[in-house]
Amino acid sequence: MNREYHKWFSTRLQREMELLVFGHAGARVLIFPTREGRFFDYENWGLVAALQHHLSNGWLQLFCVDSIDSESLYGRWSPPPTRIARHKQYEEYILREVVPFTQWRNPSPFLIGHGCSVGAYHAINIAFRHPELFGKVVALSGRYDLTKPAGTFPDLFDGYYDEDIYFHTPNHFLPNLTDQAYIHRLRRVEIVLAVGDADPFYSSNQALSRDLWGKGVSHQLEVWNGEAHRARYWRQMVPLYI
Numbered sequence: 001m002n003r004e005y006h007k008w009f010s011t012r013l014q015r016e017m018e019l020l021v022f023g024h025a026g027a028r029v030l031i032f033p034t035r036e037g038r039f040f041d042y043e044n045w046g047l048v049a050a051l052q053h054h055l056s057n058g059w060l061q062l063f064c065v066d067s068i069d070s071e072s073l074y075g076r077w078s079p080p081p082t083r084i085a086r087h088k089q090y091e092e093y094i095l096r097e098v099v100p101f102t103q104w105r106n107p108s109p110f111l112i113g114h115g116c117s118v119g120a121y122h123a124i125n126i127a128f129r130h131p132e133l134f135g136k137v138v139a140l141s142g143r144y145d146l147t148k149p150a151g152t153f154p155d156l157f158d159g160y161y162d163e164d165i166y167f168h169t170p171n172h173f174l175p176n177l178t179d180q181a182y183i184h185r186l187r188r189v190e191i192v193l194a195v196g197d198a199d200p201f202y203s204s205n206q207a208l209s210r211d212l213w214g215k216g217v218s219h220q221l222e223v224w225n226g227e228a229h230r231a232r233y234w235r236q237m238v239p240l241y242i
Contacts, residue, residue, distance in 0.1 A: 012093045025058035028102045032115035032122035039066040045231035080160035113137040136190040141229045143201040145171035151200030174211045191219035192241045196228030
């Protein structure tokens with residue numbers, strides 16, 4: 001199986017960023033790591049191996065990006081406005097550097113956003129904000145409202161709220177969408193949400209699903225037994241949904 005390591009200095013983030021590519025052809029899959037995770041976690045947790053059949057047949061090519069969560073969403077050492085500003089820079093890095101790189105590396109027009117846990121947040125957030133770029137998004141065990149405590153998981157912005165946070169919170173901006181052209185683009189995206197019925201983020205997934213149906217956006221909400229918020233469950237999920 002083809003495996004490539006890439007690194008370059010991001011002008012938008014002002015730091016070096018790394019990523020891994022797996023596979024030789026097929027739909028491009030943009031994969032975000034879990035909370036404060038790294039670009040190599042998807043491979044180390046056996047998720048690349050779980051997609052071996054898809055990769056060897058040239059159905060998928062994976063682009064596993066790095067995160068800067070410790071500088072943005074989980075950068076509790078900095079004030080909330082700085083955290084969300086850094087998160088916006090990360091989105092620009094993905095849109096202006098990584099997506100063009102995937103297009104240069106692979107001419108397939110079909111792009112899939114994917115991630116687990118906070119990686120699922122990243123995938124849903126960017127796909128819902130830029131639906132014209134994505135043909136599909138697969139989000140496993142995701143949390144789509146970072147302002148609301150869930151179980152032992154705190155509000156990531158410490159009670160602070162502004163317009164930037166609103167527009168990067170799918171559970172907040174989705175219900176208020178009225179632009180029919182935008183909603184039409186979202187309806188063209190195949191959306192898969194998978195979550196355990198005992199996951200602290202289950203209610204966030206339910207709310208997202210309800211609001212998608214409210215906008216006439218078809219999707220799958222796959223509910224697993226228990227918490228199902230571990231790599232051993234994700235290894236079962238990815239061959240089913242991607």
